[in-house]
Structures are given as structure tokens and as C-alpha cells.
Amino acid sequence: MNFKTIIEPFRIKSVEPIRTTTRAEREAALKEAGYNLFLLKAEDVLIDLLTDSGTGAMSSRQWAGMMLGDESYAGATSFFRFETAVQQITNLKHIIPTHQGRAAERILFGSMLKEGDIVLNNTHFDTTRANVEYRRAEARDIPIAEGRQPQLIHPFKGNIDLDLLDKMLTEAGEKIPLVMITVTNNSGGGQPVSMANIRAAREICNRHGKPLYLDACRFAENAWFIKMREEGYADKTPMEIAQEMFSYVDGCTMSAKKDGLANIGGFLALNDNELAQRCKNMLILTEGFPTYGGLAGYDLEAIAIGLHEALREEYLRYRIRSVAYLGDILTEAGVPIVQPPGGHAIYIDALAMLPHIPQSEYPAWALSLVLYLEGGIRSVEIGSVMFGRQPDGSEKPAAMELVRLAFPRRVYTQSHVDYLAEVLLHVNGMKEQIRGLRLIDAPETLRHFTARLQPAHGALIT
Numbered sequence: 001m002n003f004k005t006i007i008e009p010f011r012i013k014s015v016e017p018i019r020t021t022t023r024a025e026r027e028a029a030l031k032e033a034g035y036n037l038f039l040l041k042a043e044d045v046l047i048d049l050l051t052d053s054g055t056g057a058m059s060s061r062q063w064a065g066m067m068l069g070d071e072s073y074a075g076a077t078s079f080f081r082f083e084t085a086v087q088q089i090t091n092l093k094h095i096i097p098t099h100q101g102r103a104a105e106r107i108l109f110g111s112m113l114k115e116g117d118i119v120l121n122n123t124h125f126d127t128t129r130a131n132v133e134y135r136r137a138e139a140r141d142i143p144i145a146e147g148r149q150p151q152l153i154h155p156f157k158g159n160i161d162l163d164l165l166d167k168m169l170t171e172a173g174e175k176i177p178l179v180m181i182t183v184t185n186n187s188g189g190g191q192p193v194s195m196a197n198i199r200a201a202r203e204i205c206n207r208h209g210k211p212l213y214l215d216a217c218r219f220a221e222n223a224w225f226i227k228m229r230e231e232g233y234a235d236k237t238p239m240e241i242a243q244e245m246f247s248y249v250d251g252c253t254m255s256a257k258k259d260g261l262a263n264i265g266g267f268l269a270l271n272d273n274e275l276a277q278r279c280k281n282m283l284i285l286t287e288g289f290p291t292y293g294g295l296a297g298y299d300l301e302a303i304a305i306g307l308h309e310a311l312r313e314e315y316l317r318y319r320i321r322s323v324a325y326l327g328d329i330l331t332e333a334g335v336p337i338v339q340p341p342g343g344h345a346i347y348i349d350a351l352a353m354l355p356h357i358p359q360s361e362y363p364a365w366a367l368s369l370v371l372y373l374e375g376g377i378r379s380v381e382i383g384s385v386m387f388g389r390q391p392d393g394s395e396k397p398a399a400m401e402l403v404r405l406a407f408p409r410r411v412y413t414q415s416h417v418d419y420l421a422e423v424l425l426h427v428n429g430m431k432e433q434i435r436g437l438r439l440i441d442a443p444e445t446l447r448h449f450t451a452r453l454q455p456a457h458g459a460l461i462t
């Protein structure tokens with residue numbers, strides 16, 4: 001069959017109602033939440049694009065697999081099924097389950113970093129950065145220059161800057177215990193990293209004797225982009241491509257809440273025997289015994305199945321297309337988004353859309369609030385509320401002010417996306433009326449989760 005329509009490659013067996021609210025209800029909810037979408041009640045949200053993390057729909061096969069969960073404290077059968085599933089994809093030696101990605105980060109950095117160290121990454125995600133900084137080390141982002149220009153089209157905007165990588169390893173190698181590459185580059189717009197880039201980073205790390213790690217949360221989506229865009233990969237399966245990606249690294253951290261298609265879980269995987277032992281010791285201290293690592297046996301089953309479902313071609317084709325579909329409508333209407341659309345989300349360029357709001361008044365945050373107020377859509381700011389506070393307490397505007405609309409996996413259908421597009425175009429039509437905000441209360445780290453704000457000019461919309 002050669003029909004062009006790309007359909008959702010599943011049918012729906014169980015449904016969860018979503019609730020429409022009035023604009024007045026949403027206005028009250030926003031006030032109550034201190035103008036922070038993280039503090040809303042989920043039942044007050046119509047379409048929740050806050051994150052693609054842990055919000056996906058599991059398959060009937062995953063639910064069936066959960067009944068096979070072996071809840072033994074040590075040596076559970078579920079662990080070995082999980083280990084085999086991860087090793088088939090990564091071929092890494094030690095597979096250490098964790099309750100989610102940030103636990104893997106904390107354990108890895110806790111075992112490898114000391115004060116004053118530097119970690120290089122194409123772009124650290126917020127928890128990754130915070131976990132590096134918590135060790136009093138520096139998280140330095142070195143994406144290619146194209147990756148910082150939202151409107152520029154480039155097939156692999158997630159790439160790490162290889163010249164800078166080599167230069168920094170030459171100049172400050174003794175302070176750099178590891179290099180990371182995040183696939184896809186979430187904070188940089190969900191943009192993929194090419195195989196050539198990973199391979200070249202491997203060669204550079206080899207020359208400097210440094211280990212290379214993947215932040216592998218969205219490895220399957222990255223593999224699909226390589227298949228679509230990189231020469232020599234069109235005829236390879238996503239599994240073969242993923243295997244090649246992992247063949248270049250010494251280890252990875254993973255949040256199974258993304259391309260593990262699970263609601264919770266993650267892992268740390270690595271080859272170094274001695275380091276693995278130290279990580280397992282730390283795991284026992286705070287997560288659990290190495291054959292469950294903070295998860296139930298049934299979670300390990302769900303992940304083992306999900307990791308492989310995420311590599312299915314018809315799933316990835318639909319997944320990437322459903323995001324691009326929204327991207328096409330917005331681009332057509334002149335709404336500035338990070339181009340080309342990313343793998344798991346559309347990122348609206350709020351600096352370009354709302355040039356009248358200074359960065360000190362958080363334009364992306366303001367836009368995300370208006371999307372909720374007008375249409376009940378929850379998105380997330382990736383801008384100066386998230387990244388503006390420096391470790392020394394000073395303020396520095398973020399490189400970009402983005403609103404991320406993250407697509408939960410296998411959850412929403414095309415009509416939901418059509419509704420989203422309608423709301424976005426409506427908000428685009430009233431953009432001059434949107435006003436900025438100021439922070440009134442915020443913690444020192446990861447402040448976006450709990451900060452409270454206020455409209456800086458009396459109201460959000462004037």
C-alpha cells in the first residue's frame with residue numbers, strides 16, 4: 001500500500017477523559033499557582049504538553065508484561081530481561097537500573113566529579129546541569145553555532161562543536177573527567193546529533209584519553225533522524241543505527257520515561273568495571289539493590305518491552321511526523337519556531353515572537369501562560385526562568401527564550417494537534433497584548449519548578 005497519510009499506528013483500548021475549563025477558571029487557576037504552570041492541578045489542563053517524560057501511553061504488550069514482574073529483592077527474572085533488552089541495544093557491560101534519568105546522573109557524577117571539574121556536553125538538560133553543579137563542577141555547553149540560531153535550518157543542529165571540544169580538552173583536559181552528548185539535544189530544540197558527529201567526538205576523546213557518555217533519553221528519535229537525514233543510513237533499521245550510536249561510547253545515562261515508553265524508570269550503563277562497582281555502591285545507598293535500583297520488577301518489564309517498541313519504524317515515522325505536522329502549520333502561519341521541528345517537541349521562539357518583552361521579563365514564560373489562559377494548553381518555558389540564575393547567584397539571560405510543546409508518546413491524536421494549532425494561531429494574533437512577568441519568590445536551584453511570579457505590568461494581557 002502506498003497511501004500518503006501517516007496514521008497513528010495503534011488503536012485505542014482504554015481512554016482517559018480530559019476536562020474543558022472556562023477562561024475564568026483558568027485565570028483563577030493561574031493566580032492560585034503563582035503564575036507557574038508546574039503548580040497547576042493537572043485536572044485543570046486540557047492538553048498537557050508540559051513534558052514527554054513519563055507521560056506516554058503504554059502498549060497492551062507492556063501492560064501484559066507487567067504481570068510477569070518478578071518482585072524478588074535480588075536476582076529477579078525481570079532484571080535479567082531488562083538487562084538483556086538494554087544490552088541488545090547498547091552492548092554496554094554494566095546495566096544499572098535507576099528510578100529515573102536524574103538518579104543515573106547523580107550516581108555517575110557523584111562517582112566521577114570533584115570540585116572544579118568541567119563536564120562538556122552539546123547542551124546539558126536542566127537536571128543534568130544541576131547535578132553537575134551540585135558536585136561544584138562546571139557544566140559547559142558546546143553545541144555547534146548553528147544550534148543557537150532558532151530559525152536556521154540544519155539537519156543536525158544538536159551536534160557538539162568538535163573544534164571547541166578538541167580545544168577545551170587540549171587546554172583544560174586535566175579538569176575534564178568525561179564528555180557527554182545529549183541525543184536528541186532537548187534544551188537546544190530536540191535537535192538530532194549525527195552519527196558522524198558522535199564518531200568524531202569519539203576519536204577526539206580517544207586522543208585525549210577521555211570517556212564519552214551519551215545522555216540517551218531520546219536515542220530512538222535520534223536514530224530515526226539519522227536514518228532520514230544522514231547519508232548511508234537510509235537502509236539501516238533504527239535498531240542498527242542505535243547500536244552504532246552506542247558503539248562509540250563508554251556509557252550512558254537514560255531516562256526510560258522518554259524512549260523507554262515507560263511511566264517511570266531509567267538506567268546508567270557503562271563498561272568500566274571499577275567505576276561500575278563504585279556506582280553500584282552508591283546505588284545501594286540511595287536507590288536500591290543493583291537488580292532493581294529503585295524500580296519495581298514490573299517497571300523493569302515495561303521498560304524492557306518499551307525500549308524495543310520505541311525502535312519500531314512505523315512508530316517512529318508517526319512520532320516524528322506528528323510533531324512536524326504542527327511545525328508545518330505554524331511555519332506556514334509565520335509563527336517563529338526552532339527549525340526544523342525537533343523529535344519530541346515544537347519550540348516556539350518567544351524572543352522573535354514577542355520582541356516587545358525584554359528578557360528580564362521572561363517572554364517565553366509569559367507566552368506559555370497565555371497558551372494556558374486562552375486554550376487550556378500546558379507547555380514549558382525553556383528560557384531565563386529555567387536557566388537565568390547563575391551558580392554564583394547572579395542573573396544572566398538564557399541563550400534562547402523558548403516555549404516547548406512536548407508531545408507525550410502515543411497519547412494525543414491528529415485532532416488534538418489541530419486544536420493546538422488553532423489556539424497557537426489565535427495567540428499569535430494577539431501577541432502585541434502579551435506582557436512580561438517578574439519573579440517574586442524562587443529557590444536557588446531548579447527554580448522553575450516552584451518559583452512564584454507576578455505580571456510585571458498589572459496584567460498578563462493588556
Ligand code: F0G
Nearest residue numbers: 051053100101102125127186215217255
Ligand atoms: N536528560 C535529558 C536530555 C532530559 O530531557 C531529561 C528529562 C533528563 C536527562 C532527566 O531524566 O526526568 O527521568 O530524571 N527531561 C524531562 C523533560 C523532564 O521534560 O524534558 P528524568
